Amino acid sequence: MDPTLIVLLYSSLAASAAALGALPLxxxxxxxxxxxGWANAIAGGLMLGSAHALSGAGxxxxxxxxxxxxxxxxxxxxxxxxxxxxxxxxxNRLHETDPTYGSKVLLxxxxxxxxxxxxxxxxxxxxxxxxxxxxxxxxxxNIPEATILIAVMRGRGVRLLPAAALAVAIDGGQVLFAxxxxxxxxxxxxxTAMMSGFAVGTLIYLVLVELLPESYRQTGPTTIAVLTxxxxxxxxxxxGGLG
Amino acid sequence: xxxHPVWTVFAYGLVTALAxxxxxxxxxxxxxxxxxxxxxxxxxAAGLMLGASFGLVAEGSEWGSAQTFIGTLLGIxxxxxxxxxLGSHDVEVGELRGAGARKMLLIVVxxxxxSFAEGVAIGSSFAGGLTLATVITVAIAIHNVxxxxxxxxxxxxxxxxxxxxxxxSIFSSLPQPLMAVPAFLxxxxxxxxxxxxxxxxAGAMVFMVFVELLPEALEGASRxxxxxxxxxxxxxxxxxxxxx
Ligand SMILES: [Zn+2]
Numbered sequence: 001m002d003p004t005l006i007v008l009l010y011s012s013l014a015a016s017a018a019a020l021g022a023l024p025l026x027x028x029x030x031x032x033x034x035x036x037g038w039a040n041a042i043a044g045g046l047m048l049g050s051a052h053a054l055s056g057a058g059x060x061x062x063x064x065x066x067x068x069x070x071x072x073x074x075x076x077x078x079x080x081x082x083x084x085x086x087x088x089x090x091x092n093r094l095h096e097t098d099p100t101y102g103s104k105v106l107l108x109x110x111x112x113x114x115x116x117x118x119x120x121x122x123x124x125x126x127x128x129x130x131x132x133x134x135x136x137x138x139x140x141x142n143i144p145e146a147t148i149l150i151a152v153m154r155g156r157g158v159r160l161l162p163a164a165a166l167a168v169a170i171d172g173g174q175v176l177f178a179x180x181x182x183x184x185x186x187x188x189x190x191x192t193a194m195m196s197g198f199a200v201g202t203l204i205y206l207v208l209v210e211l212l213p214e215s216y217r218q219t220g221p222t223t224i225a226v227l228t229x230x231x232x233x234x235x236x237x238x239x240g241g242l243g
Numbered sequence: 244x245x246x247h248p249v250w251t252v253f254a255y256g257l258v259t260a261l262a263x264x265x266x267x268x269x270x271x272x273x274x275x276x277x278x279x280x281x282x283x284x285x286x287x288a289a290g291l292m293l294g295a296s297f298g299l300v301a302e303g304s305e306w307g308s309a310q311t312f313i314g315t316l317l318g319i320x321x322x323x324x325x326x327x328x329l330g331s332h333d334v335e336v337g338e339l340r341g342a343g344a345r346k347m348l349l350i351v352v353x354x355x356x357x358s359f360a361e362g363v364a365i366g367s368s369f370a371g372g373l374t375l376a377t378v379i380t381v382a383i384a385i386h387n388v389x390x391x392x393x394x395x396x397x398x399x400x401x402x403x404x405x406x407x408x409x410x411x412s413i414f415s416s417l418p419q420p421l422m423a424v425p426a427f428l429x430x431x432x433x434x435x436x437x438x439x440x441x442x443x444x445a446g447a448m449v450f451m452v453f454v455e456l457l458p459e460a461l462e463g464a465s466r467x468x469x470x471x472x473x474x475x476x477x478x479x480x481x482x483x484x485x486x487x
Binding site for chain 1: 309315454458475
């Protein structure tokens with residue numbers, strides 16, 4: 001199969017997994033706050049595990065360039081939060097009444113999924129099997145993240161099916177960026193270390209700024225720490241098993 | 244002259260313990276440190292510890308992913324267990340002001356128990372080579388500074404002398420050299436134990452980052468400040484390891 005088709009296929013699979021995030025909301029109008037905290041922690045652990053795998057690959061190529069890329073990724077994500085005025089935005093307020101809140105959450109979520117698309121795209125360039133692994137990891141992590149997004153949208157009066165469709169559409173950013181980054185980096189292989197560093201920087205920063213602060217507020221640090229570190233460990237274990 | 248490796252292990256552990264005493268130094272100049280300064284140093288320590296455990300996990304995975312993972316779970320369980328054993332007292336820097344003697348004792352005990360896991364980390368990392376050991380030792384040493392800061396921040400306002408602040412800080416980290424040696428001897432003698440030991444250390448360190456360092460950092464500083472400091476120091480730590 002054409003490698004670009006493989007990227008398209010697996011990143012689309014990842015984005016579609018977001019629809020499964022609607023499952024916990026089928027039989028209840030609202031999920032308990034603690035579930036949101038757990039979902040964030042699991043998603044965060046999977047993102048950190050992905051960053052771990054990607055950082056090893058980038059550092060093996062060119063350590064300084066990969067580090068530069070990572071700092072760029074951190075700075076870029078900080079910048080987008082600053083420009084969009086979302087540095088202190090909680091992405092999980094179920095009863096927020098501010099009318100601009102919904103659009104801010106959607107914008108931030110799109111930028112978030114774009115970063116994950118970069119990670120999938122660059123991993124695919126490094127090695128197709130690694131890329132597929134990355135896409136599947138992101139797919140699993142999309143489920144808890146989508147549950148949160150759908151819960152927020154439900155709280156703003158959006159019906160379940162449109163909310164689930166919206167979650168999949170937001171994660172379409174992963175498809176878009178995976179395909180574009182795969183094409184660009186394949187065409188310019190010299191940018192591989194830089195781009196993998198960039199993806200590592202954004203993934204780590206997003207976990208620290210978007211996922212963990214909120215989950216600590218909803219559930220005690222002990223539960224969050226267990227879920228995050230075990231989710232991270234499982235992903236690293238699976239990656240090691242692939243060799 | 245060839246020193247027995249045990250002395251090197253002990254010396255590395257001693258360095259990290261002494262680094263804890265550095266946390267008392269700011270009190271030479273000030274009566275108290277701001278909550279934000281403690282939060283910033285916790286955020287930096289969190290990044291360094293995460294970066295160091297990235298290296299530990301990579302080392303362990305070369306010897307066996309499954310064993311490393313089991314070790315990781317044991318490390319998490321160890322810290323969880325000690326927390327339970329101590330009665331799940333949340334020791335938070337924000338609450339330290341005006342704390343009583345019981346609180347002081349508790350903090351020293353909590354820190355001391357933590358040092359056990361860090362000592363195991365230092366010792367087992369030696370079995371992975373001197374480079375890995377240096378990385379882990381540097382990370383733990385720097386991480387110890389805010390711990391010493393936290394201890395001194397409680398003791399100093401109670402009228403404790405500077406020397407005693409530094410002394411208690413170092414005392415809280417003494418298990419590091421003391422635990423590093425048996426941990427090293429163990430993984431050195433039983434090579435199959437190596438990935439378990441390395442995984443244990445990584446699990447304990449990562450868990451401490453998520454259960455203590457990050458929540459405390461986030462309480463005293465904005466999330467973007469924590470994000471920048473922690474992510475930045477994590478990346479720096481990964482580079483440091485790649486260069487060694
Ligand atoms: Zn995510």
